[in-house]
Amino acid sequence: MYVIDWLHKNARRHPDKVALVDVESGRRVTWRQFDERASRFAEYLSGRLRLRSGARVAVLAHNSSDYLEMLYGCAKAGMVMVCLNWRLPVAELVPILEDCTPDVLVAGDGFLCVAAELQATVPLKAVLHLADDESADVPTGWTEYEAVLAASSGRAMEMPCRDEHEVWHLLYTSGTTGRPKGVIQTYGMVYCNAVNAMLANRLSRDDVFLSVLPFFHTGGLNLYANPVLHAGGTVHILRQFDAGQTLRQLDSRAAPEDRVTMFFAVPAIYLFLSQHPGFGQTDFSGIRNMAAGGSPVPRPLLEMYLAKGVTICFGFGMTETGPTVFVTDEATARRKIGTIGKPVGSMLTRIVDPLGRDVGPGERGELLIKGPGVTPGYWNLPEATAAAIRDGWLYSGDIAYMDEEGDYYIVDRAKDMYISGGENVYPAEVENVLFQLPAVSEVAVIGMADVRWGEVGMALVVVRPGMTLDADAVIAHCRAHLAGYKVPRHVRFLPALPRTPSGKVEKHKLRAQAGTR
Structure with missing residues (x-):
């Protein structure tokens, strides 16, 4: 199978339609401009730099329309884009760059010092500055991204048909199980995910998607930015997630040009939105599809949204699967709270x-x-x-x-399960029960060694501001709702839980802090 240049095709079909919107700057990019700017970047890579096909281009920047231009520019030029996690320190980024050996590094404002340290450590042919702030102190010898585009011919370039197995970009895993691994993302994977998402969610060129997850994560690029672009729709891009700003964007009373029809987030974001003072006043009636994935959604949280007339359609996927594997429909999501439905498409x-x-x-x-x-x-x-x-x-x-x-249900990660007195305990089940306590803002359950039972549970709890909760109340609540072997034996209160950029709780860090497995 071969994959065509759907950016170029959509640009020819409806050139003046808006494809990308940078929410903070207000910049609106039409499909013609999107195709032209991606082509300019491709011309720079293959023309001026004369990079070989398959060369890596690493990007360390917040979400923006430029980010997607570079992704599609790499496709047109036959380069591999490496989407770097900007939350990682230099010590963790260096092994990633040593692994993927990029020729080019693109650095956005806010990451200039980090990029300078990387440049001093890893051989690079060029470093580009992606400017958000004209006052930024840019190191000598770097090239401005906009200057690169301005110096190119401006001729729209159509990507040659790509074999489905060719590598388009690399997404490094969050490293919750050890050193990050570069998960290969092929053209076929992205195309397949777009088709599966279109079938499951009825995507069309009329859809307007609000993107809040970081683009270095598969959820940011492919749930559902790339599928909506494949359908010819519009993507509104937040530089970073902010609960108040997200609620304003989701409010169906926004100006017509700012209204969105689709939203995807991880459970942590839905939790943070529900805890924001503006949640109760937000009108979600104009959003036809609100979906979630990444980790199990606590039942009380799903019910909170249902009370506002919002059905969160939960799905399942992985960086290794493109990511869409399951997406449930609204009727099933309401009838079977917590299901991920049936496998989609192919x-x-x-x-x-x-x-x-x-x-x-x-x-x-x-x-x-x-x-x-x-x-x-x-x-x-x-x-x-x-x-x-x-x-x-x-x-x-x-x-x-x-x-x-x-219909399928995700119970928990196999590595998170622990065995207490010979019985399997799935922390997600215990966490769901603990989320029923009004004072619980965040919670994670981990297993820890015990002389008598082999392992027992420890609940790590974050209490809502202005509320109180003690360990006895936590344990008493669990005893009233769970079998004895599932009840945590220990409770610890924390100011916050460590999370990956995709919103998953980093339980390996909690285990290390608690001195467990």
Whole structure:
């Protein structure tokens, strides 16, 4: 299969329609401008720099329309874009650059000092400055992004048809299980994800999507920025997530040119929105699709949105799957709170026991995934690839079960499960119960060693501002709603939980702090 240049095609179909909106700056980019600017960047890479096909271009910047121009410019030029996590310190970015060996580094304002340290450590042919602030102190020898574009011919360049297996960009995992791995993202994966998302969510050129997740994360690029662009719609881009600003953008009473029809976020963002003073007054009636993924959504949080007439359609995916694997429809989401629905489009799934045997309805096991949306592997890591993908099936590491109607549920990460007195305990189940306490703002449950029971639970709780809660109340609540072996034996209160940029709680850090596994 070959993938065509859908940016160029949409630019020819409706050149004056707005494709991208930078919310903070107010900049609006038409499809013609989008295609032209991406072409200018491609001309710089392959023409002026004379980079070979497959060369890596690393980007360290906040979300912007420029970011997507560079992504599609790399596609036109045949380069591989490396989307760097700007929350990482230099010490963690250096191994990533040493792994992917980029020729070009693009640095946005706010990351100039970090980029300068990287330049001093890693060989680079060029460093580009992506300016947000004209007063920024830019190191000598760097090139301005806008100057690069201005010096190019301006001729729209159509990407040659790409083989589905060609690498388009690299997304490095958040590193919750160790050193980050570069997950290969092919043209076929992005195309497959767009088609699956269009089928599951009925995307069209009339859709306007609000993007708040960072573009260095698969949720930022592909849920649902790239699919909406594939359909010819419009993407509104927040530089960074801000609860108040997001609620203003989601309010259906906004000006017609600012109204959005689709929104995707991780559970943590939905939680932060619900805790903002403006949540109660926000009118969500004009948004036809609100979706979530990344980690299990606490039932009380889903019910809070349902009370406002909002059905959050929960789905499931991974960086390794493009990411869309499951998306539930609104009717099913309301009828079965917490389900991720059935596998979408061309994705195949199984649930297996530790011996690799398929389990029946209601039985828990590891979720396996197969299909054209699955990555071919990890950059420079053949052993890790072989361990994760066996006989064509990606072993997700997630524990799931399927009901009698074929709808799936994610129970927890396999690595988060602990065994207490011979019984499996899934922290997500305990966390759901704890979220029922009004004073709980955030919560995570981890397993810790115990002489008598092997392992017992520890609840790490963040209390809502202005409210109080003690350990006895936490344990008493759990005893009233859970089997005895699931009740945490220890409770610790924290000011906040460590999270990855995608909103997942970094339980490996909590275990290290608590001196557990």
